[in-house]
Amino acid sequence: MPTGKNDDHIAQSDDQNPASSVSAALTYSGPEEVSEPINTVASYGSRPVHQPGPVVPATTIEFPDPEIPEDHPAMGHESRYREDIARARRIVVKIGSSSLTDENGHVDPRRIDIIADALEARMDRGSDVIVVSSGAVACGMGPLELAQRPTDLATKQAAASVGQVLLAQEWARSFARYGRTIGQVLLTASDAGVRDRARNAQRTIDRLRQLKAVPIVNENDTVATVDMRFGDNDRLAALVSHLAFADALVLLSDVDGLFDRNPAEPGAQFVPEVKSGKDLMGVIAGDGGRLGTGGMAAKVSAARLASRAGVPVLLTSMDNIGAALDDAQVGTCFWPQEDRLSAWKFWVLYAADASGRLHLDEGAVAAVTQSRKSLLAVGITRVEGDFSQGDIVDIVGADGELVGRGEVNYDSAMLDGMIGRPTSQLPDFARRPVVHADYLSTYSNRAQLPG
Structure with missing residues (x-):
């Protein structure tokens, strides 16, 4: 039987250690104990929740096969600037919204994996890759149960705030299969328009490359207003290619290249090379689709913008990303203009406030x-x-x-x-x-x- 001294010591210890009393109360098991937790989590309905794809370590590094046959009008084109794009040491790759989401507006891990596979294969060749990723607003539509792309600013910014998180999560997961890190860079037009802020963005992108991380650039739709927008991520990609001193720009969308009219129309002719504005005579380009803001007109405008900075541009579909990043013999090639603008004049004309x-x-x-x-x-x-x-x-x-x-x-x-x-x-x-x-x-x- 315990002595009174020991009983006093035990009682004193419990009084001086409130945590032990709380612990005892939490672990107490008596006849009145209930099996269900006291505080239950409220249910918020059946809103779709994004399920990240698996991180399965890659076993090979190779370019995905193109989705179009070899005899397609967009395939098998050669030029000296296509060779430059294939050998480019520093390359900007712009991915359209439709290439990142499924038909319901959800982030598609499978598509992002295909893109990451192609980008990794290009980096394995020795190139530095900068990704300009559309899709923040589109990726936020599914989780917020928005049937159509929002038109009012507040809803658009809300969708972007949801979509940016999901996009960054999927890019990080996909590149993790190769043991590679990503860095997110969110820009507004005002960032590019102020020289000091443009230099800061430039230094961030450059340092990420030096540290072997992949910069993922997107317009910061959560804070951008109508007056602060680039207009579309094709233009943003052209400005980033200038900002990062890129050797080439690849614009990927849902079209295999530039046609003189809607490729669904009978008699539409493929335009393989755009050497100057003369090659665009008679070309009719359309606007954006359901999920994106930049149609073919925006892509051509962005390609011409990059060419003013002396950057060759390849325009094709995401389905051809492997061929585009491998030998660049697919899609439409926009030649850089020989009378290229200086870096300062380009910034003044196309970015500065x-x-x-x-x-x-x-x-x-x-x-x-x-x-x-x-x-x-x-x-x-x-x-x-x-x-x-x-x-x-x-x-x-x-x-x-x-x-x-x-x-x-x-x-x-x-x-x-x-x-x-x-x-x-x-x-x-x-x-x-x-x-x-x-x-x-x-x-x-x-x-x-x-x-």
């Missing part, structure tokens, strides 16, 4: 677009906006057409007093060009999609 507008008379428009001269105060008819010295401004013609952009040498308040005055009538400190020719870029020779 403009802080104001300068309206020009016809003589000044001709001087800056045809003669490539600096913009002087005498040719300016109106100043619009509140900007500072060093800001980027739009340059607008007499008819309101945007003709170029440049870095302004004066703030808007000072420039107001200089409008229309010849340089000889200005004080010495105001005799510099309003925009110097070296810091002025025009749209005069930009290629546009005809028709």
Whole structure:
């Protein structure tokens, strides 16, 4: 029988250790104990929940076979720029929404695995790959039980917030089969439009590559507004290819390449090479589909945009991803323009945020677009906006057409007093060009999609 001293010691220990009393209460088993838990989890209905695919370690590294026969019009094309794409050391690959989801708008692990297999095979060859992944909004539609792509901003952002998580989860799972890590980079147009933020994005992407991770870039639809959007991820891919100094861009969608009209129409002709804007004469391109925002017109526009930066582009379907990343002899090849823009001028024209507008008379428009001269105060008819010295401004013609952009040498308040005055009538400190020719870029020779 225990002594009183020992009983006192045990009682004292329990009093000084409340956790032991709580533990005893939780583990107590008596005649009144119930078998069901006291607090049950409420049921929220039958909303579909994403089930991640399995992580099955890959045993081989190889390109997936193309889904179209060898005699298809999109197959078997050769050119020097296709060879450049096949050998490119740094390549951007854009994946469309329809390539990542099933018919119900759910993330499709099987499709993502096929894409990751092809990307890994290309990386095994020695290339650095940057992925521009669409599909955040589309992937959020199924779990939120949205039958159609949302049109209002709040619902679109909500769907993107759900879809971004699922996409990142599946990309990480799929590349984990090869023991490879991914990094997610979410961008808005304002990130690319501000030089310092663009450089930060550039450094992040570059460092991920150096660390052997795969950068997965997407537009940050959860915070982007109408004024902050790239418009579609095809354009984003073109800007990323410039930002990352890529050697090639591959645009993948649900079409095998560019046709002169809807390929479902009788007599549609395949366009294998686009060397210049002349090859697009008579081409009729359509808009986006049910899940995406960028149709063929957006893809052609993005391809031409990348070509202005000196980047060759291959356009084909996701079903041909293996052939596209292997020998690049499938789809439509857009040749880079030889008079490629400098990195600064490309950024100014296609990415930078403009802080104001300068309206020009016809003589000044001709001087800056045809003669490539600096913009002087005498040719300016109106100043619009509140900007500072060093800001980027739009340059607008007499008819309101945007003709170029440049870095302004004066703030808007000072420039107001200089409008229309010849340089000889200005004080010495105001005799510099309003925009110097070296810091002025025009749209005069930009290629546009005809028709």
